[in-house]
Amino acid sequence: MLQVPFIRQNKDLVLERLTLKNFKELGLVDQVIELDDKRKKLTLEYDETKAKANSLSKEIGKLMAQGKKEEAESRKSEVTSLNEKLHPINEELAAAEKLLHDTLVKLPNLPSALVPPGKTxxxxxxxxxxxxxxxxxxxxxxxxxxxxxxxxxxxxxxxxxxxxxxxxxxxxxxxxxxxxxxxxxxxxxxxxxxxxxxxxxxxxxxxxxxxxxxxxxxxxxxxxxxxxxxxxxxxxxxxxxxxxxxxxxxxxxxxxxxxxxxxxxxxxxxxxxxxxxxxxxxxxxxxxxxxxxxxxxxxxxxxxxxxxxxxxxxxxxxxxxxxxxxxxxxxxxxxxxxxxxxxxxxxxxxxxxxxxxxxxxxxxxxxxxxxxxxxxxxxxxxxxxxxxxxxxxxxxxxxxxxxxxxxxxxxxxxxxxxxxxxxx
RNA sequence: GGUGAGAUGCCUGAGUGGCCGAAAGGAACGGUUUGCUAAACCGUCGUACGGGUUAAACUGUACCGAGGGUUCGAAUCCCUCUCUCACCGCCA
The missing domain is CATH 3.30.930.10 (Bira Bifunctional Protein; Domain 2)
Known part of the structure; x- marks a missing residue:
């Protein structure tokens, strides 16, 4: 399996090498990059939202310990609404990751510079x-x-x-x-x-x-x-x-x-x-x-x-x-x-x-x-x-x-x- | 095939709802001490994906077999699955 960062940084080389290997579905390379973009974007979104929810949850713990029940309750509802956002993001992220992976495994290894051209x-x-x-x-x-x-x-x-x-x-x-x-x-x-x-x-x-x-x-x-x-x-x-x-x-x-x-x-x-x-x-x-x-x-x-x-x-x-x-x-x-x-x-x-x-x-x-x-x-x-x-x-x-x-x-x-x- | 137990970091092993990415010990690595070795002492000691940076620093998220659920919050509670171990049966 090729490494995504390498593909991102060496797209032209990857395409050229795949062609040498007589690989036809060159469009997969762009797909990999697009899916990786999507993955990064969703990851960021998920992480930031989750970070908020996590820190609120921690506060709830402290408030409860101090006996401040009402404040804790209001935080709870905040976290609940954050969590509701999280679910769809997570599903989309998981789907993107799976698709990225499935696309990636279809790409063969790149032939080295020593490999002669040819098909048969x-x-x-x-x-x-x-x-x-x-x-x-x-x-x-x-x-x-x-x-x-x-x-x-x-x-x-x-x-x-x-x-x-x-x-x-x-x-x-x-x-x-x-x-x-x-x-x-x-x-x-x-x-x-x-x-x-x-x-x-x-x-x-x-x-x-x-x-x-x-x-x-x-x-x-x-x-x-x-x-x-x-x-x-x-x-x-x-x-x-x-x-x-x-x-x-x-x-x-x-x-x-x-x-x-x-x-x-x-x-x-x-x-x-x-x-x-x-x-x-x-x-x-x-x-x-x-x-x-x-x-x-x-x-x-x-x-x-x-x-x-x-x-x-x-x-x-x-x-x-x-x-x-x-x-x-x-x-x-x-x-x-x-x-x-x-x-x-x-x-x-x-x-x-x-x-x-x-x-x-x-x-x-x-x-x-x-x-x-x-x-x-x-x-x-x-x-x-x-x-x-x-x-x-x-x-x-x-x-x-x-x-x-x-x-x-x-x-x-x-x-x-x-x-x-x-x-x- | 039957019954029972279990799955936590490199290993052993603690942890039954927030202070746990996780005690303790061992191993390993770096250092001090030492004539050398050993011992002792000090330190380091997970991975992945993001953000950030020239690079670091720094920082977020996830991961305690896998997947799902409950909850504001799960290594910890519930469900499903997988695997491992032990004993019995059968057998090379």
Whole structure:
């Protein structure tokens, strides 16, 4: 959520930045300012009237103590008439505040100066590239065929017990996933991230705090009976750990990592996007989150990108890093880098990580603040990134490392997996 | 699922109608003392939104789980809701 004083002081910049993000309803900006004007005017009116009533009420108390009943009675009627004025003002104020808030949450975060213009994924800018795309042997096949051949994943079983998009991993497929989770978490903690295990269902306030609600309501599974949302990413519980907290500046930066399953309804997805492991309703992911001083967030973003890059490199996968254009970025992000790895058998890039700086956008919603010295609390900056999302990594490992007689396991995973190769 | 208790500031915890934004203790922070540490002593120690100011000072309003009500006046009385805890039942 953007901050109203900032909008008021930088209206032109806000409009320009929102345009870069391909945001259409620019009229909302003026609405915010008008509603804020109204709010201030009504606040002043209410406060002044209430101040009068309060001081009269105090006098009544004193008069009563002195036994001056008649004087007290006349004051009472004065206060009553003030209070009658107060009611409608208060109602109008509450309505204005609610409308202001509802308008404010419709505004996405402003993209940073580094964000390239553009509307579609084609406009994203490649910032780095690494690894080699392997030449596959003659009979190379996509991961869904390999999964079957080596008995690693059973999509039909998933269909049976849950539905499409819920694969069942088994045997060495399950073990390889577990190996990756172990390796990713160990790698993250070795770099100073503290490991957390968090709930996979969260309440409405949490969904709201990180920005999934209200706008992406339809993307989350919702348990109606208990009014809880299944998390679409560990970002939600991890970041909300600090909701409504005022941290000390010495607490910063906070660095967290956690493994969770992620649940996404993915309504409207179809075709080759959902084949095999490409897009699932449930998948595993290891996430990193940082809560940092606002002066440090871009430095930290680079650090996190480098961190994820090391991980992808270690897996020996061909990758590229994209800086997302304005139109392709998420609602709350100020700058996002996507990591894609190349799926050689499908001949396409698959997104495996997204690293974003939210600046104060989530912090403002979730009221995550810090205090330095004796100063006033101010909003932190929050960042998060996948390190990494597992299914597409698994898909690429299977496809890219396949040979005529088996699938090679990346060196770094071998100690966790317990073998260097998957063979028939 | 049943029964009972409770929700106050960073924490513990007092406060049953005006003198309460809220006692006391602890923690934390600053200082004095000290060879260092500890102790002791002094001080500071909520948030939001307004007004005001170059900035402060200063000042108003709101907030004692949330919402509503009674009253001239509510942390305190009433109603509704939410959550937490304890015990019982069931269960990993």
């Amino acid at each position: 994924p084609e406009d994203n800018v490649e910032v780095r590239k690494g690894g080699d795309i392997p030449a596959l042997h003659e009979g190379a096949v996509p991961h869904w065929d390999l999964a079957k051949k080596y008995d690693l994943i059973d999509f039909e079983l998933g269909n049976k017990i849950s539905g499409a998009g819920f694969p069942v991993y088994k045997n060495r497929g399950a073990r390889l996933q577990r190996a990756m989770i172990q390796y990713f978490l160990n790698y993250n903690t070795s770099k100073g991230y503290t490991e957390f295990q968090v709930p996979h269902l969260v309440n409405e306030a949490s969904g709201y705090g990180t920005g999934q609600l209200p706008d992406k309501e339809g993307q989350m599974y919702f348990v109606t009976e208990d009014e809880l949302y299944l998390i679409p990413t560990a970002e939600v519980p991890l970041t909300n750990l600090f909701r409504d907290e005022i941290l000390k500046d010495s607490d910063l930066p906070v660095k967290l990592t956690g493994y969770t399953p992620c649940f996404r309804r993915e309504a409207g997805s179809y075709g080759k996007d959902v084949r095999g492991l490409n897009r699932l309703h449930q998948f595993d992911k290891v996430e990193v989150v940082q809560v940092v001083h606002p002066d440090k967030s871009y430095e930290v973003l680079d650090e996190m990108v480098a961190h994820v890059e090391e991980l992808v490199k270690a897996l020996e996968l061909p990758y590229r890093i994209l800086r997302l254009c304005g139109g392709d970025m998420g609602f709350g992000s100020a700058l996002t880098y996507d990591f894609e790895v190349y799926s050689t058998a499908q001949q396409r890039w698959l997104e495996v990580s997204s690293v974003s700086n939210f600046e104060a956008f989530q912090a403002n919603r979730a009221k995550i603040r810090f205090k330095d010295g004796g100063g006033k609390p101010q909003l932190v900056h929050t960042l998060n990134g996948s390190s990494l999302a597992l299914p597409r990594i698994l898909a690429c490992i299977l496809e890219n490392n396949q040979t005529a007689d088996g699938i090679n396991i990346p060196k770094v995973l071998q100690p966790y997996f317990g073998a260097d190769k998957i063979v028939l």
